[in-house]
Amino acid sequence: EAGVAQSPRYKIIEKRQSVAFWCNPISGHATLYWYQQILGQGPKLLIQFQNNGVVDDSQLPKDRFSAERLKGVDSTLKIQPAKLEDSAVYLCASSLTGGNTIYFGEGSWLTVV
């Protein structure tokens, strides 16, 4: 079974530039999550989708971050404009509806300089 796919794996951008990350969840998983993991900390939820609807985006900095899951399958997370403190690993994860086991992708490593 294929896991959660993410791209790009690594990205370096200058502050005030924009960046987009893509995620394809495990087939059949209706719930999709984006987490932010800053170095030395545990992952923090940014946004949770159920199919193509947003369940929780309370921790998403909406002035600069946006995410979409238009067809209820793959998803894109965008940052514009980026700040230095956005340097982190962006983890995509998925789970079955009502499931409590979440499967993570390998992450997209962002460095803002």
Next chain:
Amino acid sequence: GNSVTQMEGPVTLSEEAFLTINCTYTATGYPSLFWYVQYPGEGLQLLLKATKADDKGSNKGFEATYRKETTSFHLEKGSVQVSDSAVYFCALSSGSTLGRLYFGRGTQLTVWP
């Protein structure tokens, strides 16, 4: 609210030593508890889980028991190997939050031959 507290790292052990990584939690409702492992340069992998009080999760020689009375979920392994070197994250999922995970800060484990 929901939160997880892990013992501070880093933890350094010799091969075949006994490992304990402490984890305590606060939660609303009846949480499920997890240990995730992150090897260098990789994403999070589910190591083990327990969904109700007194359950014991186990995998690859690691064990953790869900203790409701002490709100704890300590990770143990009787004999660690060099290949166990990684960052370990304790996490909880409260039933009221549809699978969203709350993570501890992580504990870096290094095992020397």
